[in-house]
Amino acid sequence: MKLRDITIRAGRSLKHAKARTLLTSLAIGVGAFTIVLSLAVGAGGRQYAANIISSNTNEKALYNISPKQDGVDSSKPKKYTNAQIANYGGYEMVLLRQSDLDKMAKVDGVKSVMPYFTVSPKYVTREGQEKYQASIEPFQSEVKLEYAAGNANDIDKDSIIIPDDYREALGFKNASDAIGKKVQIIIEKGGSNPLDPEIKAFEYNIVGVNKKPAVAINGGTTLQMTSGNMKIINDYNLQGTPTYGTYLSASVMAKDDVDVDTVKTNLDKAGYESKTAEDLMGFIFQFINVLQAILIGFGALAVLTSVFGIINTQYISVLERTQQIGLMKALGMRRRDVGRLFKLEAAWVGFLGGSIGSILAVAGGTIANPIISKALKIGDVSLIVFEPLSVAVVVVGLVVVSVVSGILPARKAAKLNPIEALRTE
Amino acid sequence: MIEVKNVTKTYGKKNNAFVALDNVSFTIPDGASVAILGKSGSGKSTLMHAISGLDKPEKGEIIIDGKNILALNQKAIDKFRSRTISFIFQSFFVQANESCYDNVSLPLEISGTAVNRRKKRIEDALTAVELLDKKKSRARDLSGGQKQRLAVARAIVGNPRILFADEPTGNLDSATGQVVEDLLFGYNKDNDVTLIVVTHDPDLAKRCDIQIHIKDGKIESIEGNE
Numbered sequence: 273m274k275l276r277d278i279t280i281r282a283g284r285s286l287k288h289a290k291a292r293t294l295l296t297s298l299a300i301g302v303g304a305f306t307i308v309l310s311l312a313v314g315a316g317g318r319q320y321a322a323n324i325i326s327s328n329t330n331e332k333a334l335y336n337i338s339p340k341q342d343g344v345d346s347s348k349p350k351k352y353t354n355a356q357i358a359n360y361g362g363y364e365m366v367l368l369r370q371s372d373l374d375k376m377a378k379v380d381g382v383k384s385v386m387p388y389f390t391v392s393p394k395y396v397t398r399e400g401q402e403k404y405q406a407s408i409e410p411f412q413s414e415v416k417l418e419y420a421a422g423n424a425n426d427i428d429k430d431s432i433i434i435p436d437d438y439r440e441a442l443g444f445k446n447a448s449d450a451i452g453k454k455v456q457i458i459i460e461k462g463g464s465n466p467l468d469p470e471i472k473a474f475e476y477n478i479v480g481v482n483k484k485p486a487v488a489i490n491g492g493t494t495l496q497m498t499s500g501n502m503k504i505i506n507d508y509n510l511q512g513t514p515t516y517g518t519y520l521s522a523s524v525m526a527k528d529d530v531d532v533d534t535v536k537t538n539l540d541k542a543g544y545e546s547k548t549a550e551d552l553m554g555f556i557f558q559f560i561n562v563l564q565a566i567l568i569g570f571g572a573l574a575v576l577t578s579v580f581g582i583i584n585t586q587y588i589s590v591l592e593r594t595q596q597i598g599l600m601k602a603l604g605m606r607r608r609d610v611g612r613l614f615k616l617e618a619a620w621v622g623f624l625g626g627s628i629g630s631i632l633a634v635a636g637g638t639i640a641n642p643i644i645s646k647a648l649k650i651g652d653v654s655l656i657v658f659e660p661l662s663v664a665v666v667v668v669g670l671v672v673v674s675v676v677s678g679i680l681p682a683r684k685a686a687k688l689n690p691i692e693a694l695r696t697e
Numbered sequence: 698m699i700e701v702k703n704v705t706k707t708y709g710k711k712n713n714a715f716v717a718l719d720n721v722s723f724t725i726p727d728g729a730s731v732a733i734l735g736k737s738g739s740g741k742s743t744l745m746h747a748i749s750g751l752d753k754p755e756k757g758e759i760i761i762d763g764k765n766i767l768a769l770n771q772k773a774i775d776k777f778r779s780r781t782i783s784f785i786f787q788s789f790f791v792q793a794n795e796s797c798y799d800n801v802s803l804p805l806e807i808s809g810t811a812v813n814r815r816k817k818r819i820e821d822a823l824t825a826v827e828l829l830d831k832k833k834s835r836a837r838d839l840s841g842g843q844k845q846r847l848a849v850a851r852a853i854v855g856n857p858r859i860l861f862a863d864e865p866t867g868n869l870d871s872a873t874g875q876v877v878e879d880l881l882f883g884y885n886k887d888n889d890v891t892l893i894v895v896t897h898d899p900d901l902a903k904r905c906d907i908q909i910h911i912k913d914g915k916i917e918s919i920e921g922n923e
């Protein structure tokens with residue numbers, strides 16, 4: 273018997289049991305729906321993360337550089353070292369000194385070293401306005417900011433970039449109104465009496481107002497100025513304190529013709545840990561992958577349940593059609609072909625369920641996408657991205673699973689003795 | 698020519714053993730019509746199943762066209778059944794959900810007949826049993842007589858050389874039974890096809906060239922009309 277004829281007959285017997293076929297395939301459909309949606313969420317999440325990373329990192333850069341602490345077990349008492357240690361919410365960091373930065377600059381393959389540190393001024397204000405708390409970061413040209421007005425092209429020692437929220441708080445009607453105006457950063461002098469601290473006002477021109485971006489981690493909430501400016505106010509802020517002349521971490525740019533991983537190894541040999549953009553990405557991707565795996569797990573559970581549904585339905589179908597099977601075998605239908613007929617019926621059920629589930633998932637995801645993006649305020653970004661190939665793989669996979677589920681009932685059908693089968697009235 | 702030689706079929710084992718066919722031998726010439734007669738439980742269906750390769754007696758030979766079908770492998774037996782023989786059953790066994798056309802199409806699909814050659818043969822078979830106008834009707838909507846005529850169409854569509862009929866008129870009233878009988882004997886005469894009918898009906902048996910009487914699994918007598 274030709275495969276084409278078997279396929280058509282299989283489809284026809286399913287058509288004759290519409291309700292049963294539909295219900296059985298809906299069980300698979302639930303699994304298909306969950307899996308297709310999980311894959312789409314994973315793909316969307318990865319795309320979103322890749323966007324964030326590419327707009328916040330440079331592939332030639334190494335980040336979070338800190339001195340290596342070999343064999344440190346955080347659960348045991350630590351030996352005293354001479355290193356400067358800062359404690360951030362229980363997480364201890366060994367700080368970098370200028371000497372470390374100089375040492376890094378000499379490491380093979382390093383183009384430039386940039387210390388990373390934040391300054392928390394006493395407050396930020398401008399004439400006739402309220403005082404606000406703030407945090408200042410060094411401006412990094414590789415981090416793409418979106419500007420509501422102005423830009424960072426002419427950033428110099430007198431310049432500052434403020435987020436749009438501060439623009440509003442500081443009483444500017446709109447972003448372009450703020451450009452060229454002055455803001456004051458009030459810094460406490462290091463080592464002065466905390467009850468009556470000595471303070472100093474530093475004044476800067478606003479050159480840019482940045483929007484809260486769709487895909488950036490920083491830049492949305494901190495004020496930014498050149499690294500040199502920050503060093504001046506930071507030194508003023510920390511003079512006479514133990515952390516004077518230290519930095520939280522640093523980033524390094526690799527030379528254009530040197531691989532970042534080579535530089536990473538070289539830094540490691542010099543005694544510094546660092547992370548490439550890829551290392552940072554890996555962490556986010558791992559998180560997304562775990563999340564996706566959990567969702568797919570639920571889908572797989574639904575598929576597993578539907579496997580028993582298929583086996584059960586197919587067994588009942590074999591029993592109901594004993595006579596038909598007997599007749600077909602009496603007319604010379606091969607055992608193999610009888611088995612194929614029932615396996616193909618299972619395949620149709622899997623195809624139907626897979627298609628229904630996938631179509632619903634794509635439709636639901638497409639409708640939900642703008643709603644989710646709006647709710648999360650991430651702008652015009654899709655968090656659910658359907659890849660036609662993965663949808664196709666899911667449908668094909670479910671067809672295979674269904675065929676496998678159909679094997680036992682199909683074998684029962686193939687083994688039926690035609691004489692016995694034809695005796696049943 | 699069909700030669701049945703010393704065929705013995707036993708059901709069950711040892712103490713429960715029951716001999717359904719006991720050393721049965723006879724010969725049927727090509728194109729003959731044969732009636733197998735006997736009381737209920739005498740072994741008529743068992744004999745028919747053996748000759749058609751559905752059942753395997755443990756002893757004896759059944760030689761059709763010089764080949765012992767009891768010695769064939771499953772693949773060859775399936776091929777023999779789909780190419781050489783055909784069945785009509787007392788309870789029709791038409792597929793209720795399918796159209797008449799698809800019912801008749803089944804043997805052609807099983808034997809792997811090319812798609813483009815099927816339509817004419819199916820329509821010819823339906824015409825022969827006067828059901829062409831019901832081509833698209835579902836088999837469940839047919840009357841009993843029509844169902845058996847459909848079964849005849851399904852049996853003859855593949856041009857078999859031997860036609861088996863187990864009580865073909867058993868479930869029909871005499872008038873409808875007569876129509877089916879006429880179809881079978883007409884086909885037998887016109888196409889020189891061997892017809893083997895299992896029946897209780899003495900009138901039907903009389904129309905056959907040969908009558909084989911069975912009693913308790915043994916041949917009681919063989920009569921010829923020639």
Ligand SMILES: Nc1ncnc2c1ncn2[C@@H]1O[C@H](COP(=O)(O)OP(=O)(O)OP(=O)(O)O)[C@@H](O)[C@H]1O
Nearest residue numbers: 708709715717735736737738739740741742743744
């Ligand atoms: N699978 C089986 N196992 C045991 N005994 C069987 C089996 N099949 C048939 N028999 C027995 O073999 C004998 C012959 O059965 P068979 O079906 O050939 O009778 P029959 O002549 O066709 O009767 P009927 O006219 O009622 O159809 C019966 O006594 C029956 O009980």
Ligand SMILES: [Mg+2]
Nearest residue numbers: 741742743863
């Ligand atoms: Mg019988």
